[in-house]
Amino acid sequence: MSSMDNTMKYTVPKESNEPEVRQTLIEVYNALQDKGYNPITQIVGYLLSGDPAFIPRHNNARSLISKIERDRLLEELVKVYLAQQRSE
Known part of the structure; x- marks a missing residue:
């Protein structure tokens, strides 16, 4: 059986709290x-690349x-x- 057949469990370290992340x-x-960028993209x-250059100073x-x-974000x-x- 390959590792692709098994479900892995992932746990996020709880270093920061929800209000701070939000x-x-x-x-x-x-x-x-403010800088004229599309915030979502x-x-x-x-998030995908980890490259901080996507975020302005x-x-x-x-x-x-x-x-x-x-991973926390x-x-x-x-x-x-x-x-x-779920609330909709």
Whole structure:
């Protein structure tokens, strides 16, 4: 049996709390919007690549987002999205 047949369990380290992650994403979103970028595509680019160049230094956005692990950001985005879908 190959490892592709087994389900792996992933656990995200709980280094930062939800309000901090949400506030960081909001601040980064606003900084991207201020600079005229499409915030969604820029954040996706950052999450997929890990390259901080997708996030501007404007309003300290690059520094803020770099303090939070990408897997933690993804976890929060998925959690909020799915909670919203369940409430509709």
